[in-house]
Amino acid sequence: MRTLFDENYSLASTQQRKNKDIPEGGSKGTVLLNIDCQDKAFVAFEKYVDSILDLLLDGQTPGIKDKLVDLYGKQEILFFGPDEGTAGFMDWASHHARKRGAKFWKAFTTGKSQSMGGIPHDTYGMTTRSVHQYVLGILRKLGLDETQCTKLQTGGPDGDLGSNEIKISKDKTIAVVDGSGVLCDPQGIDRAELTRLALARQMISEFDVSKLGPQGFRVLVDDHDVTLPDGTVVGDGLTFRNLFHLNSRAHADIFVPCGGRPESVDINNVHKLLEDGEDNAPHFKYIVEGANLFFTQDARLFLEKRGVHLFKDASANKGGVTSSSLEVLAALALSDDEHQKLMCKQPDGTLPEFYQEYVKSVQTSIEENARLEFECIWAESERTGKPKSLLSDDLSFAIIRLRKELEETDVLWNNAPLRRHVLSLALPKLLLDKLDLNTILARVPENYLRAIFGAFLASRFVYKYGIEPSQFSFFDYMAPFFDQISNGASH
Structure with a gap:
């Protein structure tokens, strides 16, 4: 109990830095059981989930609304991921969110069973695909x-x-x-x-x-x-x-x-x-x-x-969060019927072809993100002589800071052709081919789309230009995007 807050805070901080490539921010939550309630983990988890849903659903439960203060005044969405002791509860939480009337119930939890559209990290080696890219990167650089x-x-x-x-x-x-x-x-x-x-x-x-x-x-x-x-x-x-x-x-x-x-x-x-x-x-x-x-x-x-x-x-160790994020995106973009048909294991035990191809695209994204970050850290270490463990933090903070600025400014986002072009690059091609961009824009909450927009531009910029770019680097970086939309690359 004495060290729990520090451990949770450190894990949350690491999670935030891991999530540099994806729209979600990073956090951690701990359910601390009383010593005489060690056998009541699921009951405690039920209460924890209901408390979060009370906040997210703006107090729709009788007797709750008057006790809440909404500081944002807009829809908020939050996603649970499995961790120690909770992996078996994810299906229940999504079903419960649906029962409570949450529109985003399919995306409320990741790590669900495949019958609910989950992409199990262990089955497909999602976290390992990122970790091992760093091993391969070292061997490649040193010719081993x-x-x-x-x-x-x-x-x-x-x-x-x-x-x-x-x-x-x-x-x-x-x-x-x-x-x-x-x-x-x-x-x-x-x-x-x-x-x-x-x-x-x-x-x-x-x-x-x-x-x-x-x-x-x-x-x-x-x-x-x-x-x-x-x-x-x-x-x-x-x-x-x-x-x-x-x-x-x-x-x-x-x-x-x-x-x-x-x-x-x-x-x-x-x-x-x-x-x-x-x-x-x-x-x-x-x-x-x-x-x-x-x-x-x-x-x-x-x-x-x-x-x-x-x-x-x-x-x-960021492969797992990338997989979870793309699992969330599919759940937000697909209708209930589409999600059941395309992303869920069928009654006969087969996995839809779309699901199998989507998993492959997730694996490709994980490996690409890992390779880009490895190359950037290695190059910055060679250039500055700074320890890689410090550069890892510097790089994460640089991306998070730029991403926040991009999400808070309307200049780029309000440029509709640019917005559509960037999202057409950031969103999975398989999802775009199945739904088209207009459908995704209509279904996915705008704040989530803005986060995708900011995360994509910020991460790719820092990976390309490094942690300390010149004042004009961002103009150079954005120039091809504007050239492409002026030439009709995105409609």
Whole structure:
């Protein structure tokens, strides 16, 4: 309870920076249960949702309206996404929003079942597609072969990020840490067996240890007094698991945290990621944060100062929010009947062709956004020598600041040809082909469209011109847009 607000605030701040490419802002909410109500999670969630709906629906519930003060005087929309302990409640929340009369009920939650038009992040590896683009970007810049690089990951084959990282990567994974323990093989863990677990979403406790090399080992959290191949005795498996990322055996080219508690590495223990000896070489050359807040900012800067290429969570872990945003857009743009026909699993268990193609377009958008941000951060780091973890924040703030200015000014938005042209570029082509731009403009709330307009222009501008563009860069950036509309590119 004492640290909950700080953790929630930090997660919300990270979420806001992640959301730089999409119309939604970032936030986090926590439902804190009394100690004697730990079995009442769903009841508490029901009350939480109803409270939010009371606000969004402007007090339509009897006895509520007179207690509200509306500071905006306009329709507001808000979307819930699943997080720890709430993933199974998303279908109920959307159904409940419909029962309460919310026009945007289909978009009220993401992470819904496919029967309600949800796009499950784990099934399609949405978050991992962004994280892994940063791994590939580092390897591309440094001319490295992924198959020859060693890697350690926290978060096992049973999790969303962990399982998809295993399935999508081609490296030589030397260690995996998950809820059940530690699996390590300095020669590389058997890829086929690891993939089998990832496909089945099973923990490393199910790994066939006969497939480990002579120096390989598995230590589970319930184990005690285990002797490792080098003769070291592990007294307590739980402690060994919790601190393995700081262990001298945790030594690889790449470290991808896919799970773990916030601040697992901070300024007090980060020195344990350095080799003993005069050179104090870091245990990892390249770090891509998949798990939120795994490193503190001080720890990141400590490692970058020692030559580690490190990309932080707010940049790398944004694939999931992009997927959720495009799930929301489809729900807002499609009528109830269209949504049921095009985006929902049918009674016979089949997925509509439109849904399958839409998922592919979402994956493409995720990879493109990740690639653009990676290239910008890398170029700015080369130009300025500034740590990438600081540039990640600078870039996010630059986009968010410009986006806010674009949303608050009417100069560009009121230029109808420009507005239509930008939205025709920002909206998914598949959705435009199915509905046409006029239909989308009529159905999607204007404040959401303005946010799409601002996010697209701001992110693409900063990715192209960097964090500190010249005063005339925005004119250069906008010139092709005006040329295209003057030539009739958009009607």
